[in-house]
Amino acid sequence: MRVMLKSGVCRRLGAAVVAVLGLAGVGAAGAAEKVTVGTSWYAQAEHGGFYQAKATGIYEKYGLDVTIKMGGPQVNGLQLLVAGQYDFTMGYPLRNIKAVGEGLPVVSVAACFQKDPQGLIAHPQVKDLKDVGDRTVLISTSARSTYWPWLQAEYGFKDSQAKPYTFSLGPFLADKELVQQAYVSSEPFAAEKGGVTPNFFLFADYGYPPYAATLETRRELVKEKPEMVRKFVQATLEGWKSYLNDPAPGNALIQKDNPEMTDEQLAYGLAKLKEYGIVTGGDAGEKGIGYMNDARWEKTFEFMVKAGLVSDDVDYKEAYTLEFLPEEPVLP
Numbered sequence: 001m002r003v004m005l006k007s008g009v010c011r012r013l014g015a016a017v018v019a020v021l022g023l024a025g026v027g028a029a030g031a032a033e034k035v036t037v038g039t040s041w042y043a044q045a046e047h048g049g050f051y052q053a054k055a056t057g058i059y060e061k062y063g064l065d066v067t068i069k070m071g072g073p074q075v076n077g078l079q080l081l082v083a084g085q086y087d088f089t090m091g092y093p094l095r096n097i098k099a100v101g102e103g104l105p106v107v108s109v110a111a112c113f114q115k116d117p118q119g120l121i122a123h124p125q126v127k128d129l130k131d132v133g134d135r136t137v138l139i140s141t142s143a144r145s146t147y148w149p150w151l152q153a154e155y156g157f158k159d160s161q162a163k164p165y166t167f168s169l170g171p172f173l174a175d176k177e178l179v180q181q182a183y184v185s186s187e188p189f190a191a192e193k194g195g196v197t198p199n200f201f202l203f204a205d206y207g208y209p210p211y212a213a214t215l216e217t218r219r220e221l222v223k224e225k226p227e228m229v230r231k232f233v234q235a236t237l238e239g240w241k242s243y244l245n246d247p248a249p250g251n252a253l254i255q256k257d258n259p260e261m262t263d264e265q266l267a268y269g270l271a272k273l274k275e276y277g278i279v280t281g282g283d284a285g286e287k288g289i290g291y292m293n294d295a296r297w298e299k300t301f302e303f304m305v306k307a308g309l310v311s312d313d314v315d316y317k318e319a320y321t322l323e324f325l326p327e328e329p330v331l332p
Contacts, residue, residue, distance in 0.1 A: 032065035033228055038077040040090040043070050043258035045185055045247070045269025046213065047090070049112060049279075051257075052250030053239025062231040070257055081106060081218060088232060091216025092116075093300050093319070094146055094309065101314035105219040109324040110233045110290035111211035112240060114282035115204035117273075118147055118212075121172070121182040121191060122199050129155050129201045138165035138172070138180035147203055149307035154207065169194060184276055185269035202276055209299040211292060212278075214320075222321065230324050237290040237330040240279055244270070244332065280332035288329025292322060 039047045050068050053059045059066040069086065071077055077089040082104055091108050099106050126132060132155070139148060139162050151157040165181055172178045172187075173194045182188055182200060191198045215233060222229055243250045251266050273279055283291045294317075301316035303309075310316075 030063075032060065032063050034065045034067070035059075035087045035228065035232055036067045036069060036085070037088040037232075038069045038075070038080055038086040038090070039071045040077065040213070041071045042261070043068075043254040044261055045251075045254070045266050045273060046117065046183075047254065048243035048247055048250045048270065048273075049236055049240030051239075051253040052243035052247065053235050055249035055253045056239070056242055058235045058238050058242065059232075062235045064228070064231055064235060066232075068253075068257070078104070078106070078216075081216065084218075087217060087221060089216045091214040092146075092212060093210040093214060093297065094304060096214065096216060096319045097301055097304060097314065097316050098310055100316065100319045101310050106216055107219050107222055107318070108214035108216045108292070108320040109222070109229060110215045110237065111292045112213035112215065112236070112290060113211060113278050114280070114284050114291070115202065115276060115278050116147075116208060116210055116212040117184040117202070117276070117278055118208075119182055119184060119200055119202040119204075120179055121187055122179045122201070123176045123196065124199060125176070126179065126199055129206055132157070132179050134158075134161055135177050135179050136161055136163050138163050138178060140165050140167075140181060143181060145309055147208060149309065150203070150208055150303060153307065172196075172198075184278065185265075185272045188272075189265060189268045205276070209296065209303055211296065211300075214292075215290075222324075226324075233290065233324045234326055234330070237288070237326065240289050241330055241332065244274065244279060285332060286329075288326060288331055290325060290330065292320060292325065294322070 037050060039050065043051065054066055054068060077086065078095065078099060080086045081089045093108065096106060096108050120137065122132065137157065148162065169187060169190045172180050172191065173196055184200065184202060188198055188200050215236060217229060247270055254266065255261050279289060283293065297316060297320055305312045
């Protein structure tokens with residue numbers, strides 16, 4: 001059964017139900033509904049909206065008892081979601097579309113990030129992506145099935161120049177001709193600590209199409225617990241708005257889960273999320289935090305097909321639904 005309920009009538013009906021129930025007060029008089037969400041990595045600023053919603057009582061206001069589970073190198077969030085151990089994960093459109101192509105019952109209901117925070121860092125003499133030329137580029141294995149085909153198609157990067165990134169910044173700091181993958185709030189920070197102020201090229205600003213940090217869930221929850229899904233989306237997006245305005249409550253919980261996360265790193269991460277418009281850029285400024293549209297998903301799918309990442313017979317529209325975006329946008 002398809003989960004794409006695009007009818008405006010359905011959305012208005014859903015909004016009416018929310019209004020009648022008094023969404024913000026649902027569960028206040030009874031037991032809160034338990035929800036587990038898995039993040040993409042160890043707790044950091046990029047997860048701030050979830051931690052803020054929990055720390056400030058936003059989830060509780062919506063009748064939700066939310067447990068946040070950290071990701072990590074040995075954590076397969078998609079597997080845990082499908083197995084029912086998570087109710088939501090921080091997803092990624094490319095992974096989501098592939099999963100649908102493999103018959104997995106997952107669906108994205110909002111996009112916390114309008115821009116993928118992934119990019120490249122280079123030494124100061126490299127001014128633009130097109131200036132990378134034939135330099136060696138250090139990338140992870142997963143890059144070959146995400147952004148690397150896009151770099152090849154758009155900028156002529158060659159497989160011969162790609163070498164493994166071992167998640168150590170040592171080689172980059174030692175060799176001024178190296179270029180490497182970077183997350184907007186991570187590797188640039190470490191490079192600066194190592195004495196190099198790198199140039200950072202955010203792929204999204206060069207046309208890389210996917211959203212990121214999607215709220216991904218199972219189709220059965222969309223079908224059987226639509227109001228829980230709606231409340232979780234609403235509360236999480238409000239959490240992001242709150243975190244961007246005053247991150248202290250969320251940061252305290254982040255550091256409780258991940259004591260190695262310093263105040264300086266959190267401040268840097270938040271500053272970069274704002275500088276690059278990761279959460280509030282693009283359509284979010286007018287359409288609200290978490291916004292998604294059909295055209296962007298279609299563009300992502302077309303890139304994947306062109307890059308050979310997925311078959312053109314995959315029904316990519318099964319990978320997402322717009323039905324749970326707030327009727328009243330959560331504006332930055």
